Amino acid sequence: MLKKMKKSELKMFEKKLIKERDKIIRELEYEGEQISKTQLESSGDLSAYSNHMADQGTETERREVTSQILSTQREALFEIDLALQKINQGKYGTCERCSNPIGKRRLKFLPQARTCIKCSTG
Numbered sequence: 001m002l003k004k005m006k007k008s009e010l011k012m013f014e015k016k017l018i019k020e021r022d023k024i025i026r027e028l029e030y031e032g033e034q035i036s037k038t039q040l041e042s043s044g045d046l047s048a049y050s051n052h053m054a055d056q057g058t059e060t061e062r063r064e065v066t067s068q069i070l071s072t073q074r075e076a077l078f079e080i081d082l083a084l085q086k087i088n089q090g091k092y093g094t095c096e097r098c099s100n101p102i103g104k105r106r107l108k109f110l111p112q113a114r115t116c117i118k119c120s121t122g
């Protein structure tokens with residue numbers, strides 16, 4: 001039989017998820033600000049010459065890295081929202097593929113996990 005997760009455990013994971021969600025949202029906001037700042041700077045800087053040109057390569061790289069981080073974080077945010085929905089629906093902690101319970105150790109490490117360790121690795 002499937003063992004249902006205790007209410008207190010669910011609450012704990014819910015708290016963890018909400019905390020993580022807040023953190024990501026803050027980071028997204030921060031990165032968003034940084035991006036608009038650099039955009040402002042580079043558009044306002046057009047008259048201030050070559051000094052800036054040398055940095056363009058690294059600047060592009062930096063932006064690429066930032067947008068990668070942003071998309072990873074958006075994905076994580078999406079997963080966290082899903083997990084929070086599942087808590088509300090009473091489906092949290094169950095593997096989406098095999099319907100077995102996801103190990104608690106895995107959930108502690110990755111509270112938004114949708115599959116058990118077996119399904120995720122193999």
Ligand SMILES: [Zn+2]
Pocket residue numbers: 095096097098099100115116117118119120
């Ligand atoms: Zn599974």
